[in-house]
Amino acid sequence: MEAFQNLGFWGTLLVTIVLSALPLVFVLLYALVTIYLEMKVAAHVQDRVAYMRTGWHGVLQPIADFIKLIQKEDIISVAANKKLFILAPYIVFMGTYGAYAAIPFSSIFIGANIDLGAFFIIGISSLVVVGILMAGWASNNKWSIFGAVRSAAQMISYEIPTALAVLIAVMITGSLNLQEVTKFQAGGIQNWLIFGGPLPLLQKILITPFTLITFLILFVASLAEVNRTPFDLPEAESELVQGFFTEYSGMRWALFYVAEYANMFLVAGVAVALFLGGWESPFGSFLSGPIWGLFWFIIKGMVLVFLQIWLRWTLPRLRVDQLMYTSWKVLTPFLFVCIIAIGLILVL
Amino acid sequence: MSETKTLPTEYVSHPGEIKSSLGHTVRTDEMIINMGPQHPSTHGVLRLEIVVDGEIIVDVIPHIGYLHRCFEKHAEHMTNYQQVIPYCDRLDYCAAINEEHSYVLAVERMLKIEVPERVEYIRVIMAELQRIASHLIAVGTFGIDAGAFTPFLYAFHDRELILSLFEMTCGARLLYNYFWIGGLSHDLPPQFVDKAKEFCTYFKPRIKEFNDLLTYNEIFVKRTANVGVLPQDVAINFACSGPMLRGSGVNWDLRRDDPYSVYHKIEWEPKIGKGEMGTVGDVWDRHIVRMREMEESVKIIEQALAALPAGNVQAAIPKRIRPDAGEIYARTETPRGELGFYIISDGSGTPYRVKGRAPAFVNLSVLPEISRGGMIADLVLIAGSVDIVLGQVDR
Amino acid sequence: MTAQEIHDSLKAKFGDAVLDAKLDVMQPWLSIAPDRMKDIAFFLRDDPSMQFDYMMCLSGVDYNDGRLGIVYHLFSMVHRHKIVLKAFCTKENPHVRSVSSVWGTANWHEREVFDMYGITIDEHPDLRRLLMPDDWEGHPLRKDYKVPEFYNGMKVPY
Numbered sequence: 098m099e100a101f102q103n104l105g106f107w108g109t110l111l112v113t114i115v116l117s118a119l120p121l122v123f124v125l126l127y128a129l130v131t132i133y134l135e136m137k138v139a140a141h142v143q144d145r146v147a148y149m150r151t152g153w154h155g156v157l158q159p160i161a162d163f164i165k166l167i168q169k170e171d172i173i174s175v176a177a178n179k180k181l182f183i184l185a186p187y188i189v190f191m192g193t194y195g196a197y198a199a200i201p202f203s204s205i206f207i208g209a210n211i212d213l214g215a216f217f218i219i220g221i222s223s224l225v226v227v228g229i230l231m232a233g234w235a236s237n238n239k240w241s242i243f244g245a246v247r248s249a250a251q252m253i254s255y256e257i258p259t260a261l262a263v264l265i266a267v268m269i270t271g272s273l274n275l276q277e278v279t280k281f282q283a284g285g286i287q288n289w290l291i292f293g294g295p296l297p298l299l300q301k302i303l304i305t306p307f308t309l310i311t312f313l314i315l316f317v318a319s320l321a322e323v324n325r326t327p328f329d330l331p332e333a334e335s336e337l338v339q340g341f342f343t344e345y346s347g348m349r350w351a352l353f354y355v356a357e358y359a360n361m362f363l364v365a366g367v368a369v370a371l372f373l374g375g376w377e378s379p380f381g382s383f384l385s386g387p388i389w390g391l392f393w394f395i396i397k398g399m400v401l402v403f404l405q406i407w408l409r410w411t412l413p414r415l416r417v418d419q420l421m422y423t424s425w426k427v428l429t430p431f432l433f434v435c436i437i438a439i440g441l442i443l444v445l
Numbered sequence: 446m447s448e449t450k451t452l453p454t455e456y457v458s459h460p461g462e463i464k465s466s467l468g469h470t471v472r473t474d475e476m477i478i479n480m481g482p483q484h485p486s487t488h489g490v491l492r493l494e495i496v497v498d499g500e501i502i503v504d505v506i507p508h509i510g511y512l513h514r515c516f517e518k519h520a521e522h523m524t525n526y527q528q529v530i531p532y533c534d535r536l537d538y539c540a541a542i543n544e545e546h547s548y549v550l551a552v553e554r555m556l557k558i559e560v561p562e563r564v565e566y567i568r569v570i571m572a573e574l575q576r577i578a579s580h581l582i583a584v585g586t587f588g589i590d591a592g593a594f595t596p597f598l599y600a601f602h603d604r605e606l607i608l609s610l611f612e613m614t615c616g617a618r619l620l621y622n623y624f625w626i627g628g629l630s631h632d633l634p635p636q637f638v639d640k641a642k643e644f645c646t647y648f649k650p651r652i653k654e655f656n657d658l659l660t661y662n663e664i665f666v667k668r669t670a671n672v673g674v675l676p677q678d679v680a681i682n683f684a685c686s687g688p689m690l691r692g693s694g695v696n697w698d699l700r701r702d703d704p705y706s707v708y709h710k711i712e713w714e715p716k717i718g719k720g721e722m723g724t725v726g727d728v729w730d731r732h733i734v735r736m737r738e739m740e741e742s743v744k745i746i747e748q749a750l751a752a753l754p755a756g757n758v759q760a761a762i763p764k765r766i767r768p769d770a771g772e773i774y775a776r777t778e779t780p781r782g783e784l785g786f787y788i789i790s791d792g793s794g795t796p797y798r799v800k801g802r803a804p805a806f807v808n809l810s811v812l813p814e815i816s817r818g819g820m821i822a823d824l825v826l827i828a829g830s831v832d833i834v835l836g837q838v839d840r
Numbered sequence: 841m842t843a844q845e846i847h848d849s850l851k852a853k854f855g856d857a858v859l860d861a862k863l864d865v866m867q868p869w870l871s872i873a874p875d876r877m878k879d880i881a882f883f884l885r886d887d888p889s890m891q892f893d894y895m896m897c898l899s900g901v902d903y904n905d906g907r908l909g910i911v912y913h914l915f916s917m918v919h920r921h922k923i924v925l926k927a928f929c930t931k932e933n934p935h936v937r938s939v940s941s942v943w944g945t946a947n948w949h950e951r952e953v954f955d956m957y958g959i960t961i962d963e964h965p966d967l968r969r970l971l972m973p974d975d976w977e978g979h980p981l982r983k984d985y986k987v988p989e990f991y992n993g994m995k996v997p998y
Binding site for chain 3: 510513515517521554772774783787789807810814
């Protein structure tokens, strides 16, 4: 970013547009890949093979699906609140996509290198709740309302553990800027925050169990943030039909879908940047550099996304009260313990 | 359709008022929501009218009849007794063999026919294979109700193998018309016994795998234990049967307690719910009863295959079926419970009256009793654990 | 308990409420006055020597001679004995007292009988049609039932 400082107004504008569109290209490509991945993983988990006919092993199927969705009739039910109904998917997507601004893809590429990066991501991704509530309300369907209310309750509850886990990373690194956090973890896999970061040996040994737990909790909480199994209550098919997007079809539905997948990578990206060394190479200076950084970041993120998919096709779903119980009585207290312990270790 | 009378008398709405933080008064009341007839978890076209207070269920009113196909009227208008059998198949399309068994048994008892030993053994083998197939659907879809999709496909994979055995025997995969009054439509094909034995050896470890994947999964246990508890006395009062009754801890199985066919010559035991994970009679108990019954069925099949005598399967088929005037109620244990046929004969070649006592119908009627006070997510599981087949409920 | 003993004790207790009996057939049955059905049902369920706690089946029948009937198949899980009760009524005055407060399962069965045979079940908590649509006319399983030409403008016979 610093390289583009003296370009004048039009130059800056152009650079801004290009830079802000780059993650969009990434998100769309990534969504296609992940939809394919999800179907294939699901199929192999279930003893099937999934798409085999469109292209080699069905690789073109997501594109075919996309084309089909574009062609679909745009249905808005008569009793729906039309304005909110149309607006909702965009808000959901904006909330997700806005957060990509602060995701450090590589040492030279981050949408906006702001000092409050982690905080910004937590804040802007809460916008998704507004969109989901809007969708549920505007659909004028009782199942949608159920889904929306569940979703709002769930996301707000799970933001507490997420924020606390982020706080722990910030306590150790001393920065909210995700680039700084990533750079803090330079020097190979042993310096990642999940293994205590580059601290003196004694501190590192003491702190590692707590950071490990924190990472696990962050991962679990992030599953709930993106409404994935076992926390997929807002769109629980067997209970709420399709939850808040029951009434949506065609491209609007696809937008929710893309937003969901984008959200999956977003939370994976945050976890990677905070705890798994971001774009840093796991081998210290070997295979490092801006391009390799991009590669490492995406690979690490995709591993977490794969984990999310794997869990989805293995686990049953929790009930609403159990979901709340997990957040407030299990994850949050554990994180409080971690915060106190890590705080004490750090002043050691 | 006018639905003005749909709320039964005991349900009273509870309107109330609360003050919001801004000083407005907000009126509150329960919400009435329709689950079905087109809903992913009603296993067909069942409509549940639910009265909810938030997520808590205040009352459930089932509405059935969307799949009513006039089975009883049809049966009265057939030209002979044999023609009713295909209609019996369609009562419970997941366990067609068991439905045939019950009807055939009733007519044979009216005619006082002695069926050859080989036929009885083949019937037991087929009925137990069908029981496994039906329970696989039940536990598989139950997994879907709980949010786990994968076990469903595991179950269906194994069910396909059973259906292939059926196809080999009588050419049909779902609705067989295989049991005839006094005999069977075909003898077993020569390679059947080996294939069935092969299936039994293959299937036993699969049950364990399924249990590891779903039954003992921590989340699944948390979801199902202590949910939808059906106490013994309520179960008997509502005449529940099958895994529903055994799940509540009642040691009762018609195959043992009101014996028919050759079940009394085979060693096996009914499985009952013991409340291992929570209360006796909860949803988990019903699920585990089904899982364990499959193991028992494999045992029965293995013994029956070993003891299979030779003989002509069509020797006892009567030339004309014309029972004496009279009536009979015969019942068998199907995967869903006690299926009875009450047949009245007026001495002519067609049944005067056929009433099917469908276990799914009776078991479903207890649903409101066990789901009040639970959550919507629980209701889905309770309905799943009742294991309804709407074809049988609506007949 | 044999059917004969059940018949005798019912006769002793309720006298003329037991109208008729046929005990020499495969499944012996007793005919009960329809308005006394409920009292007898309570007795059969609660008396320690009877304990008919399990109602296997409840079916309506049209005998095509001006009579309609409800047939109750009872079973005792404790004593493992069975009995069949029948309550007859006329087509002109089809009334039978409900037993759904005795056996919970009777609730839906009785609704079905009402739906299919038009027998009014007195004291039933929720007597609505069960399988047929609420605005259907006639009772399909009666022997003199004529299929209507149209239902809500839709042609019925196919």
